[in-house]
Amino acid sequence: QVQLGESGGGLVQAGDSLRLSCAGSGRTFSDYAVGWFRQAPGKEREFVATISWHGISTHYADSVRGRFTISRDNAKNTVYLQMNSLKPEDTAVYYCAAEILASIGTFDWEYGTWGQGTQVTVAS
DSSP, X not given: OEEEEEEXXXXXXXXXXXXXXXXXXXXXXXXXXXXXXXXXXTSOOEEEEXXXXXXOOEEEOTTTBTTEEEEEEGGGTEEEEEEOSOOXXXXXXXXXXXXXXXXXXXXXXXXXXXXXXXXXXXXX
């Protein structure tokens, strides 16, 4: 079983950038696909981005495509979410999740391991 920990959240202004990190420990993190999800107050958790275990395949939600970039450094057991041109509607708790998948996963039920989340707040 892999353990996950997110970091990098904070309070920023609209148009700013943040980079979230998802650090994995325990089992071989490079075997796992990773997804980023977010949950805003009063809303359901939603998919943001995913990357395959080898980093070749990625997929984004329409709401973030072109602004967010997911990447991974398996030597550092870390997946990143670079968030540019942030908008107030990006405000949420961001979670990373991991699972051994053939490629990528866009549904939360596909993932068995979750981090504790990191708060991102974008002020207008």
